Amino acid sequence: MDFGLSDRTAVVTGGGGRIGGEDCRVLAGEGAEVVVLDVNLDAAETVAEEINDGDYAGEAHAIECDLTDREDVSETVDALEEETGGIDILVNNAGMVDARDRVESFDDEIWDRDIAVNLTGAYNITTEVFPHMKEREWGRIINMSSMAGWQGGFGQLSYSATKAALIGFGKTLALEGAQHGITSNIIAPSIVVGQLAEMPIEQLEEVDEHFARIAKATPMRKLGKEEDVANLVAYLSAEQSNYITGQVIGVTGGIDLFSF
Template identity: 80%
Template sequence: MDLGLDGRTALVTGGGGRIGGEDCRILAAEGAEVVALDVNLGAAENVVEEIEADGGTAHAVECDLTDRADVEDTIAALEAETGGIDVLVNNAGMVDARDRIEEFDDEIWDRDISVNLTGAYNVTRAVYPNMKERGWGRIINMSSMAGWQGGFGQASYAATKAALIGFGKTLALEGAQHGVTSNIIAPSIVVGQLADLPIDQLETVDEHFARIAKATPMRRLGTEADVANLVAYLASEQADYITGQVVGVTGGIDLFSF
């Protein structure tokens, strides 16, 4: 299937990370010109080098999503260079907070709101007007199963990921008559090559991961490619009539099972 991404420009925030990097690689493989945007320029450059080695087109851009002026200046420069951002993947986020609410660090809460939620707002607000003016755009917010169902010890992460669902649905309503779709992806745990291990072997590596795999009907954890393939489809011409949807990439762990 031709996803129709040739000639499109896709911006992935957190493009130097595991999931964001795979988003960049798969979007580039489908023909998009990719911008890997990250506060860690070196990580983004590594992803771009891989894409270019495979014959794709990509750019590494350093930007602090929590700095609204930096975001606005960065997007203005990118739009001048590329003609406009066609696809925005709000992927950047912090996921390291682990404390019960009575012990939660206020600074970590503020940091996660700033990066996970306000960062997505800042870049979307900068990108959206040009999408609307040109009558075509794809916005994809990376939420999480924690945004659907909560996460023990993850107050800030779960709250921001839930907020991204509401944010994405609102964008879908506002963009619907202007050719701009907005959808939300909610992955379960994503562990890269560890997903290939049988559960008995996974137990020797990480008991927590093994417990989640046992609870997953497909009996394995997710990979970055599981998420990125869906990103590419939702970014495509083929997904023209899909908007405002929350799509789980979960192996069925969100299903009730005996």
């Protein structure tokens, strides 16, 4: 299926990371002009160079931007709007996921950091991009939540809270954008582990017992890969998904299902 992205510009926040990088590669493979936006310029450049040096239909640009700095975000979006002719697709993928602690001993600074990056960062760039989409009467916004945002995550207080908030954020964008050709959807992946997803559970147990337990609890009996998420990002960015908005879509292998 041709997703018709050859005349579209996509911005992927956290585009230098594992999932964000694969989002960029898949969108470029569908012909989009991709902005790999990351606070880590080296990581963004690595992804952009891979796309530009490879067999992709689209092209990529590496842009350094701190999503927690509103002035930086505003200036970056203004420049991109002028240079690209308009941002059509915004993937709010950037996020911190490293915090692990119980409620009673959770670090206040880590809480504030995760709110600033995971939630306020998405707010900062979306509020800059949304008015331009509204003017053009077309836009796609994809917010990266998590199963931890849907169902909670033990020891993941700040991560779960911010990912849950992105669901309400994305649904509100869907309501406000619905009459202006803008869709907003939320993706909620389970564990995404790259090549480890190919391992049989018995072998995975030797590498990471925690991952193996999750794989055993997943009806498909395996974990997810980055492309499982990125392929959905590409579809939700396309014209073909124009009647899908405000939805939370799990990429989970069925782990969210109640099963006997």
